[in-house]
Amino acid sequence: MKGKVVKNQQLNDKYFFLEIKSEEFVTQAHVGQFVMIKPGSQNYTHDPLLRRPLGIADVKDGKFSLVYMVVGKGTKLLSEFHENGMIEFSAPLGNRFTLLENKRVALVAGGIGIAPVYWLAKTLKNRGCVVDLYYGGRTVDDVVLLEELKENTDHLIVTTDDGSAGIKGYVTLPFKENVETYDMVYTCGPKPMLRTVSEICINADIPVEVSLDERMACGLGACLGCIIYVKEGDEIVQKRCCVEGPVFDGATIAWDKLI
Amino acid sequence: MKGKVVKNQQLNDKYFFLEIKSEEFVTQAHVGQFVMIKPGSQNYTHDPLLRRPLGIADVKDGKFSLVYMVVGKGTKLLSEFHENGMIEFSAPLGNRFTLLENKRVALVAGGIGIAPVYWLAKTLKNRGCVVDLYYGGRTVDDVVLLEELKENTDHLIVTTDDGSAGIKGYVTLPFKENVETYDMVYTCGPKPMLRTVSEICINADIPVEVSLDERMACGLGACLGCIIYVKEGDEIVQKRCCVEGPVFDGATIAWDKLI
Amino acid sequence: MSDRLKTVFCGIEFKNPVITASGTFGYGLEYAKHIDISKLGGISVKGISLRETLGNPMPRIMETTSGMLNAIGLQNVGVYKFINEKLPELRKHDTKIIVNFWGKTIDEYVEVARILDDADVDMLEMNISCPNIKEGGIAFGTDPKMTYEVTYNVKKALKNKPLMVKLSPNVTNIRVYAKACEQAGADAISAINTLLGMSVNIHTKKPHLYNVTGGLSGPAIKPVAIRMVHEAFRTVKIPIMGIGGIMDWRDVVEFGLVGASAVQVGTANFIDPEIPLKIIDDLDKYMIDNNISNFSELTGTVDLSR
């Protein structure tokens, strides 16, 4: 699939917001899914080689959005795309979040984990949910799109490790205090955070959906490079993050095999 | 070295004109020399790997120009450079043309061989020479910058293989008719043309300088990848196109070992 | 697709000479959602063993410059589950099925081969060259006597299906292995499997792969693959399936010139599932433009005159 870059906006030192026009794609996408995107415009160069997985951060008006952090050569190349450039991708891929209606839900996002959560917040809000977003980052530079998020949530609780924005400390602390008040929790971010959030939810007996992030080659279920270990009854079984995930029931993940 | 792209103008389907600002470089360059240019803006990708050799087509006002034809991935990437982008290169490299004063000279260029000839024509004209340029291409698309060339030559004779511009036929034909009238001949283009031009000159006992084009890895004389065979007395010796060339005395080249 | 793409390899007629490589195309079904797999010449499925195999712990993949390392560890559902659960679905698509398989002992190789010989598949591809499992696999592929031994025994056990042996590039002289296969009765060889490689995360100081080393694939290895197919072609008479770094139709032509009768596309499937189909279309165009009426006309026609 191909789309046209509508916007590739730098949000701060690390983060970018990329908007791509692609009619065919947009009608099929579900909240929680991701794209595999080619991090260069050139079909005739092969470094970087593989497509990069990025969560779908929004879908509207025949366009979809991605939020990404520049961490290596793929995302650096992505950041150099110009407006109106054509970009290639496979999408939509993966499973999706369970979308409740008219419930109280908490979203917990860490750093770049905000990407799928952004669309999730909007969608749940539209379905009549009360949406609280707990959003943590290392520094003020790791919490982006706050204005837009405020509009699409009922409460936005921001934390940073160094206190440079919002409350100082881990995002799991304010979340833990209120966990009992929610019907459902959704989370995306670094694995240790996901584990803590899942454990808090398990203890409080609240269902939790976790969006996991594994290195991927194909994104289609073929290479078996993205295995996640999940408890099924007494057994620990293998799931492919790209097909059976990226969204998993947080209560079933075998964290010890992942971190 | 680094320079800023001032202009990267598409001349026709195949040809581009690239102008780069680089003060330090420009004062040192001589007519006939070339640059090794990095065909991508990114230091963090390695495909294409090597720099590409391109003849210096003009130097003025702290800028230098290149004329290139898109033939593969390196030149394709080059064609995608935006204005104000930074571009890396090593230059100036190689030897130079012998610059006469107040003489009658012929320049014979084939296709992309026009690049170094462009600057040569201007320079010889400024030195009081009468400059005739014989410029051949396959079709009208292979003869570029005709306006500018007309200004900097006394006679501009254009030929194309299919007659779509200028005289129909090989450029060596009209040149051969007039060869006796020149004090010196300079030529750049495909090897069979260079050979024919050289042979015409040898027969007419006119000195001829040939700019040769060999695949290069380093451009600095280190890899020994760009060997040219040259007659020295009874011996055939090896020269590096990048250091002892690209300009050679056409009467000394061992064509049979090259083509 | 035109008739000119039809390719007979070991007596089997493929629609075209473009087959997807083992381990890079799952059981084919994963891709059926994304492309029309019936357009492919064939599919070589993920390496099958007697019993279900869970593979290596994570991480299993890492990108390198114009290549990737993998140490999947031959995870697969096992031969019975493959035949019962995957094959019937796969057979709904009109393309040839090559089953890549492996064992830890010669007996295991023979047993899997026997089972597959009676199954509804078109051809067997014996993997003696996987660098990512400790027992078996590579040991068979890096000792010519073992290569002969396992090939001979498996071939003897087969009644119905042609046997192709997949060679390891991690050897001093691939000709010796190609010859060993031919002498042991292999119907064809495929080359190459992945080069053994490694990479280390300089921040954590740990290897990027849990398995420490892994198999290098992708365009980075193409020159090695081309060289090895060339060497093998000059050594044996059985046909060769060329593999390694194929990204577009030009690469397929290059493999043809040095001696491949058909090719497999591997890592490229990850980059874009459309690539093998695009290659087929482009190859057709190339053949029309160059007046080539069958891919076999190209095979081994590299011009070595000086």
Add this chain to the structure above:
Amino acid sequence: MSDRLKTVFCGIEFKNPVITASGTFGYGLEYAKHIDISKLGGISVKGISLRETLGNPMPRIMETTSGMLNAIGLQNVGVYKFINEKLPELRKHDTKIIVNFWGKTIDEYVEVARILDDADVDMLEMNISCPNIKEGGIAFGTDPKMTYEVTYNVKKALKNKPLMVKLSPNVTNIRVYAKACEQAGADAISAINTLLGMSVNIHTKKPHLYNVTGGLSGPAIKPVAIRMVHEAFRTVKIPIMGIGGIMDWRDVVEFGLVGASAVQVGTANFIDPEIPLKIIDDLDKYMIDNNISNFSELTGTVDLSR
């Protein structure tokens, strides 16, 4: 440049562990016009033989995906001309000189080594792994007995200079060769030389190189080089110079982690002559930031725990 970069390798003190690789840096003098070569840890000069050698016919080089093929054929001015014409010039620059050398027979190897042993150079690097000449070269590097033999004889002939043996990656098991060198008395090994590769021009149907095959170098081969240095380091006690696809300081650290005590930068010199100097500066920064007081502290510290 700081003291922390000082690297003792085979008893010789290099300013830093970054040496330019043989065949990619001419006789050093070519680069002296473009960079300050006295900043380098050392220079390994183009492979020298007893007599002047003209090398292979053209074409000799071709780019591949993230790599290049070369079949220069060990063109060089011969050991006497090197010593008389190149060395005095080179010695004006304050950097260590490693002389890469080769022969067609053991006697030739020994003779060149003896001559160099008495010359004003710092160290010898014996190339038994060049894939681009028919006689000698690779034959010594792809047969462990020959490797032992030539190493043993050359080492015996040397009185003054340390001997480093450069290994071929075109072997099934590099450990065997590393061990053979160590047992034969080599003071160090360097790894890797180029992988044997090939590419074909699909328009002319001719190989891109006159020599048909050539040596593959550049970032494409780094994972293979890292794996081989890792294997060699776990096999022998003599120090290892890591080579293969180094493009920046991260690559140098990676080679250090798997066991290199110093490194050589090859193809990168072609891409930008500034690269080795940039690597030295960046490595210094890395060492400061990570509180590493000498490169040797890194050597072999890859974390293999799971």
